[in-house]
Amino acid sequence: MTRLGPVYTLAAGAAIVVALGTLSATTSPTTQNVNAQDNQISTADTAAPAAPEVIVTTAEATPTPEATKTAKPTPVKADYAGRVQGNGGLIAISIRNGKAVGYFCDGKIEAWLKGKAADGKVTLSGPHNASLIAQIGGGRAGGDLEFGGKEWNFKAPTVKKPSGLYRASAVVRGAKVRAGWIYLDDGSRVGLTLVDDKPADVAIPEPGQNATVNGVEVDPQDVDEFIGGL
Incomplete structure (x- = not known):
């Protein structure tokens, strides 16, 4: 009986050590898993930043010499x-x-x-x-x-009134009359009167005066009066 005492004591001590080891393994924090998560978080936090948005701008085209030319003046x-x-x-x-x-x-x-x-x-x-x-x-x-x-x-x-262009359009005794006259500053003049689209012998009136067609006076119009309806 006396010899077995130390053996039992050692066995009991070994059992206690095993029990404590098991308890320690059960209650110790899972540092490996936590470190793995930390590593994942750290990797995400330290990853290279996303490439910035690239905004492409187009330089304004340099006007060609033709485009920069000033338009030639046109009188109103x-x-x-x-x-x-x-x-x-x-x-x-x-x-x-x-x-x-x-x-x-x-x-x-x-x-x-x-x-x-x-x-x-x-x-x-x-x-x-x-x-x-x-x-x-x-x-x-x-x-x-x-x-x-x-x-x-x-x-x-260029010419000024009474020189320039005149036109007449009328109906005389049932016939369609159309006439045109040009007057130059030097007194030269020319014109043609059509009655139903045929040339008629009608004298060219003095500037500003009426023409006489088949005994009826026809009033010449200046450009301002007929340009919109020609």
């Missing part, structure tokens, strides 16, 4: 009249607020044209493939006229 109101070279007829052009009308006449044929005036140029067109392109500036208009398959040059300085 102007009247031109002159001779058609190589034809003997007269040409008149009038501008009102960007609109433009033209009239060509040599006493036998005529052409009414209309269009626009912009950037120092007049561009007109009319029946029978009539067309006119003129540069304006320096107190005159100059360019080319096409009509009836022919082409002529012209130069027309």
